Amino acid sequence: ELKVEQNPLFLSMQEGKNYTIYCNYSTTSDRLYWYRQDPGKSLESLFVLLSNGAVKQEGRLMASLDTKARLSTLHITAAVHDLSATYFCAVPLIQGAQKLVFGQGTRLTINP
């Protein structure tokens, strides 16, 4: 059974600081997705990581994938209040398929 675990589940940080959210998964996967969810809203796609060593950056967010370690990271640089949200990683249950198994989510709060 595929398990996707995020760490930490809750994160409160100051503006201007850097931090990293970790996503571990239990079986081999060829790609990984990161989503953002604001309270009461749907999931917004942030990144699709398609290969080992893939790194993608958008603004203050950077995501990377290590398929050998079964680990993805979402790094936040110089955090700003607008990045406060819940962040989910998701992995396909079967390689090549699109049935996603989501992590529990990391609730990020950035304080001024």
Add this chain to the structure above:
Amino acid sequence: EAGVAQSPRYKIIEKRQSVAFWCNPISGHATLYWYQQILGQGPKLLIQFQNNGVVDDSQLPKDRFSAERLKGVDSTLKIQPAKLEDSAVYLCASSSLRGAGNTIYFGEGSWLTVV
């Protein structure tokens, strides 16, 4: 480009009643998904359609949940009879190709409260 549309946005029903949710995916997207998201958890896939055929419904509680996508476009998800534990957000999503690393786009969800 219009996103994934869902309705109703909010619904409150009593247990044992029935409810139906509607989804219109992004135009041209062949694959459609229904996810259930319980408060404080990540979404869980209920059913996946490719055009009007079911690809995966292994996590759909078939004794009370049903879904259809008759013409390969819109889809409905029905719950009958509802239980208290069905209180959740039901998210519809769509993507353009099955088996590829394409983005899966989510609608804003239908919030169900069963009392």
